[in-house]
Amino acid sequence: MSVKRALTGFAVTALAATALVITPGDNQASTADAAAEDIPAPEEFFGFPMGTTGKLAPFEEIKDYFELVAEESDSVEYEVAGTTTLGHEYPILRVSSAENLARLDEILETNEKLADPRSGLSESQARALAEQSVPVYYLEATLHSSEVGNLPALVDVIHRLSTERSEYVQNILDNLVILVVPSANPDGQHLMIDYFNETAGTDYARTYPDLYHNYVGHDNNRDWIFFTQEESRIRTRLEQQYRPVVLHFMHQAGTNSPRMWVPPFDEPLGPNVDSIAISASNALGAEVANAAAEAGLPGVSTDDAYGIFWNADVFGTGPHRGASLFLHEIASVRDLALPFSNPDGTPPGARDRSMRTFDPYTEATWTLEQIVEYAKLSMYTALDSVAKDADDWLYNNLYQVNQKSMEPDGGPETYIVPAGQRDPFAVKQLVEIFDIAGVEVERALSTVRAGRQTYPAGSLLIHTQQPMGSWVEQVLEVDQYPDAARKCADCPLIMPYSETTDNLPMLLGLTVQPADDARVARTERVSAEDITAPAVGTAPDGGAYLVEPTSYGLTHVIARLQENDVPVLRATEAFQAGGTTYDPGTVIVPATTAAHDTLVEVSELTALPVAATPTVPAVAALELKADTTIGLIRGANNMPGGWLMWLADTYGLNYEVVEADDYADLSRFDTILVAPGVTKDRIVTGLNPALYPEEFHWARGVGEVGWQALASWVGDGGNLVAVGTAAETARELLGLPITNATPGDRDTFNAPGTLINAQFDPAAPATWGMPAQWPVWFYNSPAYRVDDPAAAVASTYPGSGELLASGYAHGQAALQGLANVVTLDVGEGQATVAGADITFRSWPRAAWTIVSNALYNGPATTVEAAARLAQ
Numbered sequence: 001m002s003v004k005r006a007l008t009g010f011a012v013t014a015l016a017a018t019a020l021v022i023t024p025g026d027n028q029a030s031t032a033d034a035a036a037e038d039i040p041a042p043e044e045f046f047g048f049p050m051g052t053t054g055k056l057a058p059f060e061e062i063k064d065y066f067e068l069v070a071e072e073s074d075s076v077e078y079e080v081a082g083t084t085t086l087g088h089e090y091p092i093l094r095v096s097s098a099e100n101l102a103r104l105d106e107i108l109e110t111n112e113k114l115a116d117p118r119s120g121l122s123e124s125q126a127r128a129l130a131e132q133s134v135p136v137y138y139l140e141a142t143l144h145s146s147e148v149g150n151l152p153a154l155v156d157v158i159h160r161l162s163t164e165r166s167e168y169v170q171n172i173l174d175n176l177v178i179l180v181v182p183s184a185n186p187d188g189q190h191l192m193i194d195y196f197n198e199t200a201g202t203d204y205a206r207t208y209p210d211l212y213h214n215y216v217g218h219d220n221n222r223d224w225i226f227f228t229q230e231e232s233r234i235r236t237r238l239e240q241q242y243r244p245v246v247l248h249f250m251h252q253a254g255t256n257s258p259r260m261w262v263p264p265f266d267e268p269l270g271p272n273v274d275s276i277a278i279s280a281s282n283a284l285g286a287e288v289a290n291a292a293a294e295a296g297l298p299g300v301s302t303d304d305a306y307g308i309f310w311n312a313d314v315f316g317t318g319p320h321r322g323a324s325l326f327l328h329e330i331a332s333v334r335d336l337a338l339p340f341s342n343p344d345g346t347p348p349g350a351r352d353r354s355m356r357t358f359d360p361y362t363e364a365t366w367t368l369e370q371i372v373e374y375a376k377l378s379m380y381t382a383l384d385s386v387a388k389d390a391d392d393w394l395y396n397n398l399y400q401v402n403q404k405s406m407e408p409d410g411g412p413e414t415y416i417v418p419a420g421q422r423d424p425f426a427v428k429q430l431v432e433i434f435d436i437a438g439v440e441v442e443r444a445l446s447t448v449r450a451g452r453q454t455y456p457a458g459s460l461l462i463h464t465q466q467p468m469g470s471w472v473e474q475v476l477e478v479d480q481y482p483d484a485a486r487k488c489a490d491c492p493l494i495m496p497y498s499e500t501t502d503n504l505p506m507l508l509g510l511t512v513q514p515a516d517d518a519r520v521a522r523t524e525r526v527s528a529e530d531i532t533a534p535a536v537g538t539a540p541d542g543g544a545y546l547v548e549p550t551s552y553g554l555t556h557v558i559a560r561l562q563e564n565d566v567p568v569l570r571a572t573e574a575f576q577a578g579g580t581t582y583d584p585g586t587v588i589v590p591a592t593t594a595a596h597d598t599l600v601e602v603s604e605l606t607a608l609p610v611a612a613t614p615t616v617p618a619v620a621a622l623e624l625k626a627d628t629t630i631g632l633i634r635g636a637n638n639m640p641g642g643w644l645m646w647l648a649d650t651y652g653l654n655y656e657v658v659e660a661d662d663y664a665d666l667s668r669f670d671t672i673l674v675a676p677g678v679t680k681d682r683i684v685t686g687l688n689p690a691l692y693p694e695e696f697h698w699a700r701g702v703g704e705v706g707w708q709a710l711a712s713w714v715g716d717g718g719n720l721v722a723v724g725t726a727a728e729t730a731r732e733l734l735g736l737p738i739t740n741a742t743p744g745d746r747d748t749f750n751a752p753g754t755l756i757n758a759q760f761d762p763a764a765p766a767t768w769g770m771p772a773q774w775p776v777w778f779y780n781s782p783a784y785r786v787d788d789p790a791a792a793v794a795s796t797y798p799g800s801g802e803l804l805a806s807g808y809a810h811g812q813a814a815l816q817g818l819a820n821v822v823t824l825d826v827g828e829g830q831a832t833v834a835g836a837d838i839t840f841r842s843w844p845r846a847a848w849t850i851v852s853n854a855l856y857n858g859p860a861t862t863v864e865a866a867a868r869l870a871q
């Protein structure tokens, strides 16, 4: 696609940003839509112009406005596309000409046909279809709820598109269907904007101090591999339903970032994203930068930010369907909506003129009005550009990109998930992820042959030559961070904007084999619901049910059994039953009706097999404390803590967040989990009561007294579990005899979000159920030299050989032989620390087993299984 300078279009656009917005009462019938007089201008509806310093409209009012516009205008439709995590509506708008909206089904069908590489279209047929159809342009604001300036700009844009009938607007409406997502996180709009308005006129800080997505906060833009949150699933569904050619995501960056940043994107570029999808977004960014220069809006930068096309956690699945990801980032102001100035009076942002920043910003302040102005320039320019080239966008992004997904690309033809994996729940979750992403999975009904290898019936096959095949490669291949990610041959390696790997099999604990030439007589298409366990048998009175410890889904089993008051025992040694050897950590429960019914239910959920035996095995065991009560120290606005809440809610754990007042008496907790990111300062100092109102009392500091109370609680018999950087907090709290021995200097040692090989002792209670060797998630995490021979070291990094499993690591030999998971006695109590970041965004699912073990085992008591269950 050519980069067309939209001079004519932009002349109108630039003017419109200030003067051409039509308001009811303006006598401009020749350019105003018939509906214009019934649609109030935003200023009239909200009581202030959009983007007024210090003024933010509540999301409910913005929804009301959009509903009103949709009622009055035949160019705008309003729909609720789903329900959010906290139960709010997730609204969308469709904006196009009345004629296009009337034939929307036909447009979407045509676009689907263009994008389907199996539709058998020739190039000329595809060209002809592209000429008949209209592309969808996806326009999204406020995924990040503290980035409040893009939505008011969007309100102005919708008002203009629904009321003005200039040549400029008509071109957009005739040639695009704009799918508008006013907020990709409506919950956050309520939390953030309502809080801002409620604190007006107080001495409180105006920015909401906690996670603006209930579980994941700002990480809601890092959920495009696992799709854990409802909002991530809604967006993915919309992308599949509407097949956009552009995904225009509007964001804000820090106060001293460029005034606006647009593509071209930075290195590194992964191997699996199509060149058209990338180059078209880069071209669009260049057009917006050009438009800003023409309009005299300074401080726009390109090129040196957001190398996001390495790991699918930020860019998602859209580019694999042909959508060009067009991201703009506008500098933020102070306290969401108040003017920002540097304390020294220097202009914010880059000050040196360069090819990346043609026209540095020279004013001392930056305001919400300016954010809105820049956002409108970006939207008006990009919409106009795509509308003028609509046929090319359809042909190139939908037809050409997707056609290539059926061609060999040098990667493996097939990934095989051999039957008989140690964790059936992980298999089920992998298939569920593929279901959401739109990846086709087949199950072999007979033996699979690939080269000299054979795989049994029941193995899964995922072909890379399918519509989402490039994404399949993205998340299944072992990542080797590119040495070419440099500005020049001698320049330093550019570190990724995000993590260095997204390898799903290693995260989930699955063995997946790449293969060419896989041959199998019969297969069937499967989805997650087809991954099931054999029916649960019935054990006779005096017998027992057994569940092997090799699945992270075991947490579901334990939590559900505890909820239903079924005693849960875990064998502390290997034993035999029914001709099978069971590993340490195997769950043993009595043959009661409650146990049976619970296990039937949880086995359906997890696909975990449950064995019924006629006798209780005579084996030493830990009996978990009934109703084990877990406390979570999470910290305000601490994303790892939010992810832990999501995991705990998903697994159904009996947990509560530990609040400031709880430190006076922690005795009701059996076990306390400290989230990564929780430091001594967060616990001791916490949120300042002068700056945050009573509702955040829970996150206030507990002082040295509270800190000591936590230490005493452990020493008096409590069980503390600390993950990632919180391992250091636990060390400091309890004076643990461990020393972080990783080099702090990033030139010497750097492993920023990577998978590192580790060893596990399956006989150690903390690592029951883990394989002897498996990669762990490592984010420049602590790794320990253990100074107490009595400490139970359950996981270490190998003393020799390759440590890097997938991603990037430099100087990883420094980790050799260091400890990862250690359990230590502390007075009457216990602490288990895991230095590696094994709860990171819930991704390292396989390693969740360690957290689960540590949480439940600490408060457990030693019993003999047969004797105990004979009682």
Ligand SMILES: [Zn+2]
Residues within 6 Å of the ligand: 144, 147, 251, 252
């Ligand atoms: Zn953002």
